[in-house]
Amino acid sequence: MGSTSLSYKGHRYPIEVISHCVWLYFRFPLSFRDVEELMLERGVVVSHETVRRWCVKFGQGYANGLRRRRPRPGDKWHLDEVFLKIKGKQKYLWRAVGSDGTVLDILVQNRRDTAAARRFFRRLLKRTRTVPRVVVTDKLRSYGAAHREVMPSVEHRSHKGLNNRAENSHQPTRQRERAMKGFRSVGGAQRFLSGFSGISPHFRPRRHLMTATDYRAEMTARFAIWDQITGVAGRPAAA
Incomplete structure (x- = not known):
C-alpha cells in the first residue's frame, strides 16, 4: 500500500x-x-x-x-543528552533509544535541567504511546527528578556504564553535524534530526x-x- x-x-x-x-x-x-x-x-x-x-x-x-x-518498542529505554553548538551557543540534544538501538525520539532544547527532562519524558510517552518497564540514564540529576514526577512506577537505573547504547546512537548525528558544519537554529536542528533519526537508521x-x-x-x-x-x-x- x-x-x-x-x-x-x-x-x-x-x-x-x-x-x-x-x-x-x-x-x-x-x-x-x-x-x-x-x-x-x-x-x-x-x-x-x-x-x-x-x-x-x-x-x-x-x-x-x-x-x-516498526514493532512496538521494547520495555527498556536508554536516554541520553549531548551538547550541540548552534550559532556559537550551547544547546542540548535529548535522545531515547530502545533496547535494540532503535531511536524512539529526539528533542533539541536550550537546557538540560529538570524542566527539560520532564518535557522530554512527556513527549516520549505521548509519541510512543507506551510505558517502559525500565529507563536507563546517566547520572544527571534532572533525570531522577523528572522520572519521579512523570513515570514514578517505572524502574530507573542511573549509571554511566549502562548507557552506552544511547551514547553510541549519537555517532551518526555527529557525522552529519560535521558535514553540515553545524546547525543554524534550534528549529532547523529539530526538523533535520527528527527526520534523520527516522530515515537513516532504517537503512542501517x-x-x-x-x-x-x-x-x-x-x-x-x-x-x-x-x-x-x-x-x-x-x-x-x-x-
Whole structure:
C-alpha cells in the first residue's frame, strides 16, 4: 500500500525523483548541492534549492511512515543528552533509544535541567504511546527528578556504564553535524534530526551480524518498505 498522508499535487517531478533525492540527503552525509550533482549525473536536472524544499516538506512524513512500520518498542529505554553548538551557543540534544538501538525520539532544547527532562519524558510517552518497564540514564540529576514526577512506577537505573547504547546512537548525528558544519537554529536542528533519526537508521541494519546474502535480502526488504511509504510502490509501471 502506498502512502496515504503525503500529497505530491503540483510537483512536476515524478515521485521516484523526489523520494530518491530525500533518501540521498538523509541517508548519506551529502549537501543539497551534492545531491543536485548526483542527480545531474543521472540526467535529472534539479536545483539544490528544490532538493532542500523536498527534504523539508517530505522528510518528516517519510520518517513518520517508517516509524509506524516498526514493532512496538521494547520495555527498556536508554536516554541520553549531548551538547550541540548552534550559532556559537550551547544547546542540548535529548535522545531515547530502545533496547535494540532503535531511536524512539529526539528533542533539541536550550537546557538540560529538570524542566527539560520532564518535557522530554512527556513527549516520549505521548509519541510512543507506551510505558517502559525500565529507563536507563546517566547520572544527571534532572533525570531522577523528572522520572519521579512523570513515570514514578517505572524502574530507573542511573549509571554511566549502562548507557552506552544511547551514547553510541549519537555517532551518526555527529557525522552529519560535521558535514553540515553545524546547525543554524534550534528549529532547523529539530526538523533535520527528527527526520534523520527516522530515515537513516532504517537503512542501517546491524550488518556485522549478517552474512552478505542476508544483508542484501534485508536491504531489499527495507527498500520495498521505503517505496511503500513514499508512494513509489503505488505508481503504475512505465510503458
